[in-house]
Amino acid sequence: MNSGGYETVIGLEVHVHLKTQTKMFCRCRNLFGAQPNTHVCPVCTGQPGVLPVANGKAIEQAARAGLALGCRINSESVFARKQYFYPDLPKNYQISQYERPIAEKGHIMLGDRKINITRAHLEEDAGKLIHAESDVSLVDYNRTGTPLLEIVSEPEIDSPQEAAEYLKELRQVLRYCGISDCDMEKGSMRCDANVSLRKKGSKELGVKTELKNMNSFKAVEKALEYEIKRQEKVLGEGGRITQETRLWNEDKGTTRSMRSKEEAHDYRYFPEPDLPRLVIEAEKIKSIRDSIPELPAARRRRYIVQTGLSEYDAGVLTQEKEISDYFDAACGMLGDKSSENIKKLANWITVELLGKLNAEGSGFREDVISPPHMAELVGYIGAGTISGKMGKDIFEIMYNKGVSPGEVIREKGLKQITDGDQISAVCREVIESSPDIVDKYMQGKDGVLGVLVGNVMKKTRGQANPAMVNAKLRELMGRRQ
Amino acid sequence: MNIKDTVSKIKSGKQSCRELLDEYIPVILDGQEKLNTYITLLLDSAKERAESLDARIAAGDSSGDLLGIPVAIKDNMMLSGTRTTCGSKILENYISPYTATAVGKLIDAGAVIVGKTNMDEFAMGSSGETSFFGPARNPNDPDRIPGGSSSGSAACVADSQVMGSLGSDTGGSIRQPAAMCGVVGMKPTYGYVSRYGLVAFASSLDQIGPFASNVEDAARIFTVIAGFDEKDSTSIAPGESDFVRWVHEKGMKLKIGIPREYMGGGLSGEIHNRIADTARRLERSGFEIKDISLPLTKYAVAAYYIVAPAEASANLARYDGVKYGYRTPSxxxxLEEYKVSRQEGFGDEVKxxxxxxxxALSSGYYDAYYLKAQRVRRLMERDFQEAFGDVDIILSPTSPTTAFKLGEKTQDPLQMYLSDIYTISCNLVGLPGINVPVGKDSAGLPIGAQLIAPWRCDGKLLYAARQVEKIYE
Amino acid sequence: MDITQIEKIAELARLHLTEKEKKEIPEKLTEILEYIDQLKELDTSGVPAELEQSGNLRLAEDIVDEFGKIEALTGNAPDFGDGFFRVKKIIE
Known part of the structure; x- marks a missing residue:
């Protein structure tokens, strides 16, 4: 984004909660939303004499995230103490990583734009503070010590929209790998944004401000937009930007300076003496790499290039791994894998199935209509066994009762005609009445067979067994040859 | 009578645990009054414990290498349900919510814990005088300090109030008071005894170890508390389960090195002569004595006074009056709650x-101080590796002086720091070291010899300690 | 070390200093720091900042093992109520 002769420079620091059973350095349950101070122990409440013991699963998750983001995994990394006093931090230092983080130098592709990732490091989360009405603040240590991965981008994002795209892509990748739920509203994904302006064409970075307290992608976008305008105004009036932390206020739609955090930070990092260096063997890295599923960007490319889906459909199908997996599974079960049929399948999933689930406010579920049933349904429609209109009625019943389309067809009296003589008779009729098409077929254009099949299906109101029709037509035309 | 014979007596039914404890209680009470050895006495629970052990024995279970043995633990170790003050006002009323691994092992072995011993506040001190609960005193002369920081743990063993105790050693805090009180005190290889439940002073230096009146008892207690602990990420498996056998080992030849840097300026003449005499006697017993050099010795105190305070500054950040501990009233x-609570809760030395x-960790100084000191540790490790390429064991004085008078050095922190000059290197390099009493000086104050073994050679260390002990029996 | 530096460090360490401490601490600290400064004589370039014997991190299995005795933790709190640790109001 650039206006008023300025370019925007944005860097994002994203924290995601790692999916694990237990906390980062103790074996308390890693759980969201429990009664306050119920999942706590001497270690995560920072009692005297306790020692941290690192969670192997969290480290694996962090490495997986790093690999999925194209990072180099450091074979040796180091935990460090980051020191600052705050009531939600029981030890008054946070075990984090500083000089040698677990992952470095990755990237995220937004179309053709590459946004580089500086580093991703593991740390423990702080507790939760509640600012009560009275003159006290309340502290809950349930979240204290839960595993976090901080992912830091280079300051290469050039607009609030791109920042939101980056976040969406990051979220998708992490969700695909089962690393985190990345739910900003629940706090399992948090984003701080550094933003500065500089004169167009200038190489030097301007003074930045750090934005906090955005609870959705939209909020990140809005906060950045507001802050850019604010900085433009300050600079436009010949003023200077103060390096500071600013808090986004969702209700007012403004950012304000956090004066209490003005004090210069001196975190006094040093290697955590209670934890030896973390060594990850090449073999372990390989096995983690092998556990990473095909990522959304690759799937989208595959859908567009190999399957001929539109960019839009590819996007919708890959928004969640479960949807994409569902599509892939159903696709594999299609009898006729013509591009037309696959597009039909994509449509039935994105429009009918997702439409229905969204309307119910439920997330994606594959159990309502199983992939084989969906493939079967699209098969009938593709083969002309049933019309699209009939398909929708059948879909409705399938959705409600969990039955297969074949069963619905039988029940509804849409029984297929499987009597060879009957089919043979109709096929003959169709062949007689379509000499042009038959000629084309005889000249080797196999594709026109579908038209003849369709005509037979029409004459039988979709009830003839398509496979039998197919075989019979071939047989009859073969005879005539 | 040593621990082994006492345990046998109990196992054979000649004496009950309760009877044994009752023999000790008057000594403990008397000692507590004269020497201020304990911050918290646990005599009621000790009696109950002794009785329940007796019931267990009566029921046919007389297992445990320390069955019925009265012991004390330094008040920086957690024992669930008991007060753990660390010698500080800031933890004056803190009740341990869990039990330290080493303490749990003592209990599992049948020991009866009689109290939590006095200590320098947060183990910061070499005389016991920084304790919020007043200094412990030296049984050899109550006007003198017992050494520190494990002041009470050394004094209670020297005063025969218990058969053994646990201390912690960050820069000499077991060996130095052992020397000053005239008992055996061992600092094991870093990682051999779990630190879980030991209130941290300097995490990369702290190590729990035993005090006892003789090497065999020390080896026995060490055997009990040593071992891999999954709760301590710096814990290492000792690879052997019986260190007592080393004490009874015979005929093993040793080449013993005496570092000249440990025998120079600042060392009292009497101690110098006694160590030299010890060396001569060892030579007569067939051990080879060699003059060696540890050139980096003079930097040890400097490196230590960067690393230990740096780690401590982080470890002690948690005492803020939010979760536990002292909170200033109004x-x-x-910010005030933090700053004033800490100002009022911590003593001068800790602050x-x-x-x-x-x-040392602040922006702009980290490289010059902390990082530099860490690199010096690596150089010192090389120094020792080189020395141990040539000798099996190092012999030196434990402390440059015998026990000094209460109040003598409290106004001069640097002089106090220098009293740990011979013990600090072991901690910086993670090596095992032990103090063995080698008689007394002309004033009747105990002199201690320190032995240092290569990394993970704690068994050999105990063997050597026994050889020194034999000389003065 | 001058008093401004001392005050900055005390602020970082969240230590209130009494007037007496402000007078005494600089001198004692300066003396200690001067002693420490002798490390500068040593050439440590290229020397690793950890002991050769330091091991590698062991990883725990991700299996829940809850502490359970919550009261043992909350019982030590200077101010605990309604399930929360309480502190003076934080103003952001």
Whole structure:
């Protein structure tokens, strides 16, 4: 984004909660939303004499995230103490990583734009503070010590929209790998944004401000937009930007300076003496790499290039791994894998199935209509066994009762005609009445067979067994040859 | 009578645990009054414990290498349900919510814990005088300090109030008071005894170890508390389960090195002569004695007074009056709550070290101080590796002086720091070291010899300690 | 070390300094720091900042093992109520 002769420079620091059973350095349950101070122990409440013991699963998750983001995994990394006093931090230092983080130098592709990732490091989360009405603040240590991965981008994002795209892509990748739920509203994904302006064409970075307290992608976008305008105004009036932390206020739609955090930070990092260096063997890295599923960007490319889906459909199908997996599974079960049929399948999933689930406010579920049933349904429609209109009625019943389309067809009296003589008779009729098409077929254009099949299906109101029709037509035309 | 014979007596039914404890209780009470050995006495629970052990024995279970043995633990170790003050006002009323691994092992072996011993506040001190609960005194002369920081743990063994105790050693805090009180005190290889439940002073230096009146008992207690602990990420498996056998080992030849840097200026003449005499006697017993050099010795105190305060400044950040511990009664705001609680809760020496440590880690100074000191540790490790390429064991004085008078050095922190000059290197390099009493000086004060073994050679260390002990029996 | 530095460090360490401490601490700290400064004589370039014997991190299995005795933790709190640890109000 650039206006008023300025370019925007944005860097994002994203924290995601790692999916694990237990906390980062103790074996308390890693759980969201429990009664306050119920999942706590001497270690995560920072009692005297306790020692941290690192969670192997969290480290694996962090490495997986790093690999999925194209990072180099450091074979040796180091935990460090980051020191600052705050009531939600029981030890008054946070075990984090500083000089040698677990992952470095990755990237995220937004179309053709590459946004580089500086580093991703593991740390423990702080507790939760509640600012009560009275003159006290309340502290809950349930979240204290839960595993976090901080992912830091280079300051290469050039607009609030791109920042939101980056976040969406990051979220998708992490969700695909089962690393985190990345739910900003629940706090399992948090984003701080550094933003500065500089004169167009200038190489030097301007003074930045750090934005906090955005609870959705939209909020990140809005906060950045507001802050850019604010900085433009300050600079436009010949003023200077103060390096500071600013808090986004969702209700007012403004950012304000956090004066209490003005004090210069001196975190006094040093290697955590209670934890030896973390060594990850090449073999372990390989096995983690092998556990990473095909990522959304690759799937989208595959859908567009190999399957001929539109960019839009590819996007919708890959928004969640479960949807994409569902599509892939159903696709594999299609009898006729013509591009037309696959597009039909994509449509039935994105429009009918997702439409229905969204309307119910439920997330994606594959159990309502199983992939084989969906493939079967699209098969009938593709083969002309049933019309699209009939398909929708059948879909409705399938959705409600969990039955297969074949069963619905039988029940509804849409029984297929499987009597060879009957089919043979109709096929003959169709062949007689379509000499042009038959000629084309005889000249080797196999594709026109579908038209003849369709005509037979029409004459039988979709009830003839398509496979039998197919075989019979071939047989009859073969005879005539 | 040593621990082994006492345990046999109990196992054979000649004496009950309760009877044994009752023999000790008057000594404990008397000692507590004269020497201020304990911060918290646990005599009621000790009696109950002894009785329940007796019931267990009556029921046919007389297992445990320390069955019925009265012991004390330094008040920086957690014992669930008991007060753990660490010698500080800031933890004056803190009740341990869990039990330290080493303490749990003592209990599992049948020991009866009689009290939690006095100590320098947060183990910061070499005389016991920084304790919020007043200094412990030296049984050899109550006007003198017992050494520190494990002042009470050394004094209670020297005063025969218990058969053994646990201390912690960050820069000599077991060996130095052992020397000054005239008992055996061992600092094991870093990682051999779990630190879980030991209130941290300097995490990369702290190590729990035993005090006892003889090497065999020390080896026995060490055998009980040593071992891999999954709760301590720096814990290492000792690879052997019986260290007592080393004490009874015979005929093993040793080449013993005496580092000349440990025998020079600042060392009292009497101690110098006694160590030299010890060396001569060892030579007569067939051991080879060699003059060696540890050139980096003079930097040890400097490196230590960066690393230890730096780690301590972080470890002690948690004492803020939020979750536990002292909170100033009426602060204006949160910042005040922190700052005043800590100002009022910590003593001068602790605050001094927090300041040094905070400074050494602060922006712009980290490389010159902390990083530099860590690199010096690596160089010192090479120094020792080289020395141990040539000798099996190092012999030196434990402390440059015998026990000094109470109040003598409290106004001069640097002089106090220098009293740990011979013991600090072991901690910086993670090596095992032990103090063995080698008689007394002309004033009747105990002199201690320190032995240092290569990394993970704690068994050999105990063997050597036994050889020194034999000389003065 | 001058008093401004001392005050900055005390602020970082969240230590209130009494007037007496402000007078005494600089001198004592300076003396100690001067002693420490002798490390500068040593050439440590290229020397690793950890002991050769330091091991590698062991990883724990991700299996829940809850502490359970919550009261043992909350019982030590200077101010605990309604399930929360309480502190003076934080103003952001």
């Amino acid at each position: 602060p204006d705001d949160l 001094r070290r927090i300041m040094i440590g905070t400074y």
